[in-house]
Structures are given as C-alpha cells and as structure tokens.
Amino acid sequence: MWKPPEKIRFETRADPWPSAVQAGASQLFSPLSHGALSLAHRTWVPAMVPWRATDDGFVTDANIDWYARFAKGRPGAIVVEATGIRDVPSGPLLRIGHDRFIPGLQRLVSAVREASGGQTRLLIQLIDFLAIRRRPSREAFIERYLRVTDRHREALGGGELSDADVRHALLLLPHERLPDILTPRECDDLQFGYRERVTDTHLPAIAELPRTLPALFAAAAGRAKQAGFDGIELHYAHAYTMASFLSRKNTRNDGYGGPLEHRLRLPLEVYEAVRAEVGDALAVGCRYLADECIDGGTSTDESPAIGVAFAEAGMDFLSLSRGGKFDDAKQPKVGEAAYPYTGRSGYECMPGHISDQFGPFGRNVAASGLVRNAVRAAGLDVPVVVAGGMHSFTQAESVLRDGHADVIGFARQALADPDWFRKVLSGNGAGVRRCEYTNYCEGLDQKHKAVTCQLWDRVALDEPGAPRSADGKRRLVAPDWQP
Ligand SMILES: Cc1cc2nc3c(=O)[nH]c(=O)nc-3n(C[C@H](O)[C@H](O)[C@H](O)COP(=O)(O)O)c2cc1C
Ligand code: SF4
Numbered sequence: 001m002w003k004p005p006e007k008i009r010f011e012t013r014a015d016p017w018p019s020a021v022q023a024g025a026s027q028l029f030s031p032l033s034h035g036a037l038s039l040a041h042r043t044w045v046p047a048m049v050p051w052r053a054t055d056d057g058f059v060t061d062a063n064i065d066w067y068a069r070f071a072k073g074r075p076g077a078i079v080v081e082a083t084g085i086r087d088v089p090s091g092p093l094l095r096i097g098h099d100r101f102i103p104g105l106q107r108l109v110s111a112v113r114e115a116s117g118g119q120t121r122l123l124i125q126l127i128d129f130l131a132i133r134r135r136p137s138r139e140a141f142i143e144r145y146l147r148v149t150d151r152h153r154e155a156l157g158g159g160e161l162s163d164a165d166v167r168h169a170l171l172l173l174p175h176e177r178l179p180d181i182l183t184p185r186e187c188d189d190l191q192f193g194y195r196e197r198v199t200d201t202h203l204p205a206i207a208e209l210p211r212t213l214p215a216l217f218a219a220a221a222g223r224a225k226q227a228g229f230d231g232i233e234l235h236y237a238h239a240y241t242m243a244s245f246l247s248r249k250n251t252r253n254d255g256y257g258g259p260l261e262h263r264l265r266l267p268l269e270v271y272e273a274v275r276a277e278v279g280d281a282l283a284v285g286c287r288y289l290a291d292e293c294i295d296g297g298t299s300t301d302e303s304p305a306i307g308v309a310f311a312e313a314g315m316d317f318l319s320l321s322r323g324g325k326f327d328d329a330k331q332p333k334v335g336e337a338a339y340p341y342t343g344r345s346g347y348e349c350m351p352g353h354i355s356d357q358f359g360p361f362g363r364n365v366a367a368s369g370l371v372r373n374a375v376r377a378a379g380l381d382v383p384v385v386v387a388g389g390m391h392s393f394t395q396a397e398s399v400l401r402d403g404h405a406d407v408i409g410f411a412r413q414a415l416a417d418p419d420w421f422r423k424v425l426s427g428n429g430a431g432v433r434r435c436e437y438t439n440y441c442e443g444l445d446q447k448h449k450a451v452t453c454q455l456w457d458r459v460a461l462d463e464p465g466a467p468r469s470a471d472g473k474r475r476l477v478a479p480d481w482q483p
Helices: 020-024 061-072 099-115 138-145 150-155 163-172 175-181 184-192 209-227 241-246 265-278 303-313 344-349 365-377 393-401 412-416 420-425 440-446
Strands: 032-034 037-039 043-045 077-084 121-127 231-236 283-291 318-322 384-387 407-409
Touching (some): 020 420, 037 121, 061 077, 061 099, 077 231, 099 121, 099 209, 121 209, 121 283, 138 163, 138 184, 150 163, 175 184, 209 231, 209 265, 231 241, 231 265, 241 283, 265 283, 303 365, 412 420, 412 440
Parallel strands (some): 043 077, 231 283, 283 318
Antiparallel strands (some): 032 037
C-alpha cells in the first residue's frame, strides 16, 4: 500500500473517555431523525466487505456472524457491505440482482435486529462496477487480447501486414518501443490489465448505462425492502461506476458527462428510480467522495454542490468518503487485478498509521464540514456522515460540536472493537481496543481473504463455538464482551 513519503509514525491517541453520565449527555449518543432515517445514536458502521459470501453471492452463516457481532455493540446504524445489483458472477461478494438472494438477506436482517435488541438500523450498500481483468503477460496481451488495427500496421511501416505479422513484429519489439505503436489506452491495458471506463461509449453496454442502471438499482432496492432493510446506501464513491459518472474525469458527451450538471444526471436519475420503487418509508441516501484525491478529479470545489443537489433531490443522508480510485493505483503483478486502494487516493480512503504531518485521524473532517455548510446554507438539514480515522469519543464529539458532520462513521475502529459503542456509553471506554491503523485488515481485503483484525483474531482460538478461518488459524469474529 502507498505511504506518504514523510513516513511519520502515529500512535492512536489515548484520549480521555467519558463517564456513563457524560456519554449519555453527549451529542454522539443523542438520537437523530431525518426523513426515514431514525438513529438512536449518531454512530455508524460504514460498509466493509468481509469476504464471507458464497462464490455465487449468497449470504453465509459467516456473514451473519460478522454483522450480528457488530450489532451486539449497538451502533446507531450498520451499512452492509457493497452488494452487487446485477445478476452476474462476481466472486464471493454479496449480490442482490435476483429474488433468489432475498431469503439470505432476510436472515441477515433478522440476526442484526435480534443481536442489537432492535436498536441498530440496518442499511445495505448497493453497488455497480464495470469489468476489470487481471494484468496479462506481454505475450498474452499481444497474442490474444490486442485488437490489431490499421494504426498498428502503419506505425510498423507496413500497410499490407497481416494480423499475425503485426503480432509477431510487436513480440520482437523492445518493450520501451511499444508506446510508439500502441495507443495510450492499449499501453494501460498491457500494464494494468483491461478495465472498462464509463467513457468507453463505443461499447454498447457502456453507452447504455444511463438507460440500464436506474432500473437495476431500483429492482435491487425493491429486494432490499422485501428483505426488511431500514435503508439503502447508493454506492457513488471510490472506483465504481456511479463515482466515475460523478467524476470530473467523466468526459462523456451524451448529456451524462462534462459539466457538473450533466455528471449529476445519472446519479439523480438512479436515486429517483430507487425512491419511486421503495417509497418514503425507507431511508435512501448515498456515499460519495468529498474529494477524489487524484489529479484532475473532483475535489472540494465541487463536492459541496454535489451534496446540495442530492439533498435537494430528497436524499435522507449523505455519507462522505474520500479517494479510493483506480487512476493512481499501483501496477499489479502479472496475473493479478489492479486494486483501487494502492495509490495516494487509496491512502486517503483508508489512512494508515505511517502518515504525513496531518496523520491518519479525521482526514475527511474538513471536507465534510464544507459539504455540510453548503447543504445548510441551501436551507436543507439532511444529515452528513463522515468517516476516515474516527476512533475516539473526544474526537467524534468535537466533530459534531464544530458542525463538520451529523453522524460519525467508525469502520476500522468498529472492526477493532465492535463493542466500542456500548463500552463508551456505559463508561467503560478504558476497555476499548483502539484501532492501530496498521491496515492488516485492508491487506486481507486486497488478497480477497476473510477480513479480521490483528488485535483479536488469535485471541482465545480454542473458545468453543468461535467461528474460524478455513485454515483454523484465525477467529472470524471478535471475542464477546460483558460489562
Ligand atoms: C476491509 C474493508 C472493506 C471495506 N469495504 C468497503 C465497502 O464495501 N464499501 C465502502 O464504501 N467502503 C468500504 N471500505 C471503506 C470503509 O467504509 C471506510 O470508508 C474506510 O475504512 C475509512 O474509515 P475508517 O478509518 O473508519 O476505517 C472498506 C474498508 C475496509 C477496511
Ligand atoms: S487490523 Fe485492526 S487494528 Fe489494524 S487497522 Fe484493521 S481494524 Fe485497525
């Protein structure tokens, strides 16, 4: 994973913890109600893919254990991991692109209700992503994947060359000469693996996305409603389809790219289709980027206006993340796929303890404040959820008091200690396992391995009934806590 060149090492601060009385009177543990979003506390566990679904996208017992464990800590809300809206194979990631997925999701909803005593609201993150392939070897790329064109023939100096001749000539060419013959996009496909972009409008399925996606998202949202979820989080963040539509790098010229107004069109149309499907009883909002953190990308000069547009459209919440793009991802090894959290933007998304002078804590807070201010200035009171290095009561409370956000997202801190919320509220903050921001969990995610936390995955391994990884070496959920 990319690290800031300054390489300053940070330790998670041992901020003072509140007494039960102080916690009970805090903003963090006060309720929030807006539209269909009604939270007992302003605490939120953002989506985290745990790599526990079946290979064909069904909920497993391990998924249920994972979410029930978070629910035992009783946060205000949990967002279920990015769940695919299409009925296409996508490995062990949850899917919701067909009615056959509903019963498993229903079981998951019931488990969370039971484990949280009905207190935690459960949302599901709906995602669409485009095709991505592993990085090919140079030989495989030239012999199998490259589509030979007249441009290659001309660049090689022989208009009469057959496809086989072109491939043969390219194979013999020194590597550094290839950019003279291949287009920049072909060079990219060779070095990083083929990846579809929303700007590939020569591909009919990509050109048609504005016609296909609203119905796909709406149908998925309808299934989430049937499964009993309290809300929908539309995934408009990171490296995926909808974030790419919103991005300043979206140059489509069909009315869905270019000026911000056009880039907002599909995200708004998707939202409207989803709302029409589920009505007002379900909370519907989105997660988007306060800053893409890439050259030429969308930043805080646009994200406040994006928030205002979503709030005006009627979303029930805006959840802000940052970074996590393919644009600056590290080159994968041959045979591996690019991973969007390996560059600087990936660092901004999941900042680690080796950092720059700003440190890993609350890097998205200032940007979140800008979005919230713009939304409030427009006369709208839609709640803003902020995430990124949030871990302590003092820090969370000051973000709320300073008006930078309305709800605090704790992703890795909740993974490190799912009981954070109950412990702090009951005056037992001193017993919190503080996230160290080492990104061990994120490394597992990158390798598509069951995600666990290094602070507890080897603890009490022999505990009867504790679910374990396939090799038996790691427990899959944190040990129980009793006050
Ligand atoms: C293992 C793992 C999986 C994640 N999966 C998702 C996901 O499915 N959707 C999403 O929007 N963010 C995902 N994230 C990002 C988190 O939601 C969060 O934005 C990020 O970790 C920063 O917050 P934190 O510092 O509180 O961890 C994931 C993070 C981790 C560590
Ligand atoms: S492995 Fe645990 S301590 Fe390390 S970053 Fe992840 S949640 Fe935090």
